[in-house]
Amino acid sequence: MANPSGGSIPYTYLWNPSGQTTQMATGLCSGSYTVTIKDATNSCTTLDSLVIQNSPPPTISSNGTMLISSSATGNQWYLNGNIIPGAISQNYTATQNGNYTVVVNGSETSTPFNVTTIPTGIIENNYATTINVYPNPTSGFFNLKMSQVEKVQIKIYNIFGVCIYEDIRTSSNFQIDLSAQLNGIYYVQLKSEQGTMNKKIIIQK
Numbered sequence: 001m002a003n004p005s006g007g008s009i010p011y012t013y014l015w016n017p018s019g020q021t022t023q024m025a026t027g028l029c030s031g032s033y034t035v036t037i038k039d040a041t042n043s044c045t046t047l048d049s050l051v052i053q054n055s056p057p058p059t060i061s062s063n064g065t066m067l068i069s070s071s072a073t074g075n076q077w078y079l080n081g082n083i084i085p086g087a088i089s090q091n092y093t094a095t096q097n098g099n100y101t102v103v104v105n106g107s108e109t110s111t112p113f114n115v116t117t118i119p120t121g122i123i124e125n126n127y128a129t130t131i132n133v134y135p136n137p138t139s140g141f142f143n144l145k146m147s148q149v150e151k152v153q154i155k156i157y158n159i160f161g162v163c164i165y166e167d168i169r170t171s172s173n174f175q176i177d178l179s180a181q182l183n184g185i186y187y188v189q190l191k192s193e194q195g196t197m198n199k200k201i202i203i204q205k
Contacts, residue, residue: 140179
């Protein structure tokens with residue numbers, strides 16, 4: 001903002017190279033600027049200069065599905081251009097694939113960070129007929145029974161493809177506790193020498 005004194009008011013302003021003609025220039029990028037100020041009779045003219053050095057835009061790095069802003073404070077996360085309510089910390093754990101950006105202090109925006117590593121489209125397959133899940137729907141505790149005993153890796157995903165449970169079992173009948181999870185659809189994925197099997201379960205409390 002230019003703050004002249006003396007001469008006849010009103011004053012006129014000309015900012016170069018932006019071309020703005022107001023007392024306060026806005027939206028200036030980093031660089032050198034001059035402002036020419038004249039009084040009402042043009043008998044008084046003054047010239048002032050300044051250098052603006054804006055902070056660089058924030059950047060996003062990742063650690064698995066955790067996204068990390070280069071700014072420790074003032075963050076707001078977006079997914080595909082839509083604000084993520086409550087996502088104002090330096091770190092944000094991605095819940096679905098897409099383009100994430102972070103805006104710092106309401107003005108500086110990062111370049112989009114594309115997440116493609118979260119599993120999507122998990123559907124129940126034909127092999128799942130060898131798995132018996134009961135009760136289903138469940139209040140959170142359910143039994144998983146397989147047709148034969150074998151070593152299996154178990155992963156359970158929510159509807160966004162986020163893994164919320166992981167274990168390795170060697171028995172054919174056991175209980176799993178998902179009582180801490182919210183109501184909704186989940187997928188049990190089992191991997192063994194026989195292949196990969198997916199089974200849908202519903203938590204309904």
